[in-house]
Amino acid sequence: MTDLTIYNLQTIIQKSGIGILILNWEKRIILSNLWFQRYSAFTSETLLNQFFLDIFPELKDSRIDKSIHFCLEDKQYSILTHSLNPSPFPLFENKKDKLENKRIYQYLHIIPIPLSDSDRSLCMIQISDVSQQVTREKMLRDQMNLATSMKEGAIRASNAKSDFLASMSHEIRTPLNSILGMTELLEETDLSQDQVRYLDVLRNSGKALFNIINDILDFSRIEAGMLEIDHHPYSLSSVIEETLSLFFLRAKNKGITLETNFFPGISKSVYGDPIRVQQVLINLIGNAIKFTQEGKVSLEVRCEFDSKIRKEVLLLEVVDTGIGIPTDKINKIFDSFTQVDSSTTRKFGGTGLGLSISKRLTELMGGKISVSSVSEKGSTFSLRLPYLPYIENDQLLASSWDGITLPEPDAFPKLKILLAEDSPENVFLVQSFLRKYPIEIDVAENGKIALDKTNQYSYDLVLMDMQMPIMDGNETILQIRTRESKNNVKSKDSLSIIALTANVAKEDIAKSFDAGCNSYLTKPVKKMDLLRILFFYSKIRP
Amino acid sequence: MKKDIKMSSKKVLIVDDSTVTRLMIKKIITESKPEFQFIEFDTADKASTYLETAEHVDLITLDQNMPGALSGLDLAEQIRNKLPLTKIILITANVQDAIRERAAKIKIDFIDKPISPEKLLPLLGGL
Amino acid sequence: MKQLTELEEDALNELFNISLGGAAKLLSEMISNEILLTVPSLKIISLEEALKLETLTSNEVCSIEQKFKGSLGNGSAFILFHKDSSLEIVRMMMKDYVQINEVSHFEKDALSEIGNIILNSILSNLAKMSDKKIETDIPEFFIGKYEDILREDYARISKADTILMAFIDYHLKGKDIKGYIFFLLESETIKQLSRVLLEKLK
Secondary structure (H helix, E strand, O other): OOOOOHHHHHHHHHOOOOEEEEEOOOOEEEEEOHHHHHHHOOOHHHHOOOEHHHHOHHHOOOHHHHHHHHHHHHOOOEEEOOOOOOOOOOOOOOHHHHHOOOOOOEEEEEEEEEOOOOOOEEEEEEEEEOHHHHHHHHHHHHHHHHHHHHHHHHHHHHHHHHHHHHHHHHHHHHHHHHHHHHHHHHHOOOOOHHHHHHHHHHHHHHHHHHHHHHHHHHHHHHHOOOOOOOOEEEEHHHHHHHHHHOOHHHHHHHOOEEEEEEOOOOOOEEEEOHHHHHHHHHHHHHHHHHOOOOOEEEEEEEEEEEOOOOEEEEEEEEEEOOOOOOHHHHOOOOOOOOOOOHHHHHHHOOOOOHHHHHHHHHHHOOOEEEEEEEOOOEEEEEEEEEOOEOOOOOOOOOOOOOOOOOOOHHHOOOEEEEEEOOOHHHHHHHHHHOOOOOEEEEEEOOHHHHHHHHHHOOOOEEEEEOOOOOOOHHHHHHHHHHHHHHOOOOHHHOOEEEEEEOOOOHHHHHHHHHHOOOEEEEOOOOHHHHHHHHHHHHHHOO | OOOOOOOOOOEEEEEOOOHHHHHHHHHHHHHHOOOOEEEEEOOHHHHHHHHHHOOOOOEEEEOOOOOOOOOHHHHHHHHOOOOOOOEEEEEEOOOOHHHHHHHHHOOOEEEEOOOOHHHHHHHHOOO | OOOOOHHHHHHHHHHHHHHHHHHHHHHHHHHOOOEEEEEEEEEEEOHHHHHOOOOOOOOEEEEEEEEEEEOOOOEEEEEEEEHHHHHHHHHHHOOOOOOOOOOOHHHHHHHHHHHHHHHHHHHHHHHHHOOOOEEEOOOEEEEEEHHHHHHHHHHHOOOOOEEEEEEEEEEEOOEEEEEEEEEEEOHHHHHHHHHHHHHOOO
């Protein structure tokens, strides 16, 4: 610093890119630089030796004033940012801003400068113009606020959609439950020939309606991006056997052969979503049988190596000897709402959504679906899925109560169960299903009554409807589990609770499990499923 | 607790969690009014319990922020109506407007710390 | 290392509380909202003990430091918050603030200012009550691991061998934020300070 003269130093201060103001112990301005003069529109002469508060009377008692005081008195170093300083210096970019009192945004340092010859100090004020940063911050803030509100809007819209789907699902499945259930019960009564015929039509219509509704709801969910694909080990051979068994009667009645070819070397169990795989297979096999008048429908299961993705692929092919698909229509076969022509709708029925849903489900599972066909000769639908074999140690089943054989009503164990269900039709249905069995049914119209009853009486099992007034299914389950843990009930002694849900959405089923249910049945509840699950739980919780 | 058996001795309740501050307040008052009696508490909760059964108290000094459920002002608001003749002074480091206004609302005096004779003695006039 | 008597500790604690009361008033005026700054406790610790403080070890922290010199000797004072707490404070103090989830230039400035106000209040009260003069330096902002910051600061103040640590509670808009103030001082200074307060009692 020794090469610099006083003159040099003064020039340095004057030409500095920030504002500099120096006050003495009397708070008189003893130096101001060019920057400060330009932005304050004061000249050097006007400022020199004047009292700070005479030049800036509006700053009396402001943070700047107080900081100057502490600087001179206590040698305190202060910094003042624009956001926390309501009274900055009256400095302006131009005359227009001055008229509007639009001050530049300032970052201030208030710095004690000790004097060599006295205990006092000078006060140096340094001012930076941070207007540009502030403008950028504001822009960023506005952008972020916009992004947030758009995101919130999108979330609201999505929630509205899924709420609608959920309530629609419930509203539609509940009466359907009654219709199909009643049909099952009627079938067991004494019927005249006419009645048998009428019932047939009724049952088929009910089932058709059920399938159509499922298709539509599934389709809506897939479109809304709300369908989740499961990923767990399952028995591929069981799923295929089960699926085919659904069609034996129909194939036999039509006089066509239904067979399956399971090629060697395929793992019995694989990872995936068995429900969706079954759904696609049911669609493909159903179609194959529908459009085949004579010959056979076969399901071929084999492994393939896809050289493009260098991975093994599970190939399921449904081959039929049916009417085939004309070449001009084959490209659109997987599009929504398309059928070969309108006459097929009338002749064969269906929404035209089946293949479209199968395609989407396949894609969601990470696979591909394709078709090849020759008119009048037959079609082959090919379903390719990632092959993820599971090395099993134990038995794997989709659900453990599924395949068990039921005893006759007189050999059935005596049970006392609680049915928590608000719809009288559904209550009547369950009572009717179980009327031949030694099962005592207690009814609770809502969750609160169910909770009270479980407090008072001991039940072998509880059937808990999910949607109930006052307290819904999940809440009631939660309360029961909470009470059990308070009373230190061991899990093997805890109450078996089966959730009855109209909603097949994975999230909702998961919610029921989170609340503490042991298993679930989807509505419309089938009599056999109900009996199996009751029998199963009576065995494991004697 | 010092018990002074002189007649006409005034009772002062000092509530502050700082020992040093309690000593300073006691010192300032004693130097000017040596006959005063003192009872001290370090939380408003304890003072509140005491005041439920206490006979007359002439002066109460309160800190605002102390450990426990009650703040100084909470206590003052509680006892203002029960002890209308007692002089209550809030002595606190918490000098924000919200506190000053609350004190003014129940008509008690306010002193900001650090405490000094110049701040405290003029308020003892009536005693 | 000398320890304080209970009374001396109480005196220092009260001094801190009074100082923070003033700082809180300044801060609350800026945002027109009540702020409560209190010192629940303070103590004298060694560097080893400081490095073992459970709530701080291995944490990311922000610190604002002011070195000082004068008749309190050479030393430094710094105020420390957990990184998340720092962002929380800036958010509470700035009504238009949009958090970008990292301590950026904006937060650095805001925190430096808040730290500056609090530390200045403490240092000037200390100076006033002990009738001594302290000169403070520009506030410096650091962000990093607690142990690194503490060791660096300690190393830079050559004659200071005592740490006076105060826990502070920053309460605003229903939220409670824990902070810490560290004073690196020469050991004689602390004794002098507390004695000065007790002098006033005699």
